[in-house]
Amino acid sequence: MRLILAPMEGVLDHLMRDLLTRLNPFDLCVTEFVRVVDMRLPPRVFYRLCPELHQGCRTPAGTPVRIQLLGQDPDWLAENAAQACRLGAGGIDLNFGCPAKTVNKHRGGAALLGDSEQLYRIARAVRAAVPAELPVSAKIRLGQDERDSYLQNSLALAEGGITELAVHARSKRDGYRPPAYWSLVRDIRRALTIPVVVNGEIWNAGQAAQAREDSGCADLMLGRGALALPNLGATLVRDEAPMAWPQVVALLLAYSDMEIAGDKGLYYPNRIKQWLSYLRLHYAEAQALFARIRTLGQTADIRRRLAEPA
Structure with missing residues (x-):
């Protein structure tokens, strides 16, 4: 089982990544998103959100960090992915899961889940811009208003060349309201040959085991649960007791x-x-x-x- 620390804007910054990767055996962290519109961003933007670039793109505990981009324009996303890699990024993640209204009104994050062709174009452009030896991953939700576009979108991203897919097992409309629909992620897992990571509503060891069983995914992404129980990852992998x-x-x-x-x-x-x-x-x-x-x-x-x- 691999554990990935989720990106959470304004919450899981480099300080929190440092703290939580010291406590838990995370295999990977993903940064808060770098918003891309219509320009190549200067290096200072990437260094601000990912100061780990100065240390081989790893936290002080040695956990790899992947830079996440959010936007809608394939060419500018590709240009900024290449910029991040020149600065030392160990890989690129694409955000198609953020449900925030301020992001979605500009066709960012989960707003793109209604356009699988655009997802494909973005994935293809970014994959072409990133060195072949580096991963390009993506994160999605199960759909916008309904939980209905996840298979089409997943296939489009895989065909575009992404190497790994994280799925928040809710729709944009669902927001963060329980439950998470882990069983629907199983459809994606069966359809793709790339690794699929399940995310959403994982607060303890029992829910982690159930998410893996329902989704068929070996790997987990932890977000809010890792903040609510700071050593959640260690309880799952090392069988540690929850922190007192x-x-x-x-x-x-x-x-x-x-x-x-x-x-x-x-x-x-x-x-x-x-x-x-x-x-x-x-x-x-x-x-x-x-x-x-x-x-x-x-x-x-x-x-x-x-x-x-x-």
């Missing part, structure tokens, strides 16, 4: 030091509250801690409150 709450608090403090040092605390209050909103899904103690810091806006105040005994 005092360990999580120590992790929050370690992340606080990283965030403040890395970004000078500019976004820290929002980032730590955002992470706690996920931790509340697994830890009752996180709800009380969130309530204690919810109205705080200063980094120092939040840091002191985290360090206080519960």
Whole structure:
């Protein structure tokens, strides 16, 4: 079983990738998306979202990082894929799964799931621009309003030359509401000869096993579940016990030091509250801690409150 840490815009940045790959045996991380419109982006854009480019495109723990692109124009996506590879990217991922309205109104992310021909053109152009030895993967959902276009879209991407496909087992309309329809991913797995990775609604070992059984996929992509239970990957692969709450608090403090040092605390209050909103899904103690810091806006105040005994 391979484990992949999912891309999550504004959440799974390089600091969180660093933290979670130290705790878990992830085989791969995918960056937040690089939005491509109508130009070749300068190197600083890629370095900002993927500073791991300076270290062989790996996290400090040694986990490979793949750069994700989002856009609708095959030529500009190909141009930026080539740019990323020149900077040292170890592979390219294409985002056709983001359900955000601000992205979809510009025909990015899941908005393209209604146009399998465009998916094919994008995959073909990017594959031609990326060195043959490097992977080009993609992530999709099961459809837009209905769960009905997944097989057609998967085949189009495979014919375009992608080497791996991650499937979030819900439609764009489904958003993140449970359940995830893992059994539908089995149709894709049977139709393709490339690796297929199942994603969505995997919060614990039982759901991980069920997702693999229902989908027929050996490999898993973890997103929100990896934030709610920070050592989720280790519980699946190494049979570790879930982290106890005092360990999580120590992790929050370690992340606080990283965030403040890395970004000078500019976004820290929002980032730590955002992470706690996920931790509340697994830890009752996180709800009380969130309530204690919810109205705080200063980094120092939040840091002191985290360090206080519960």
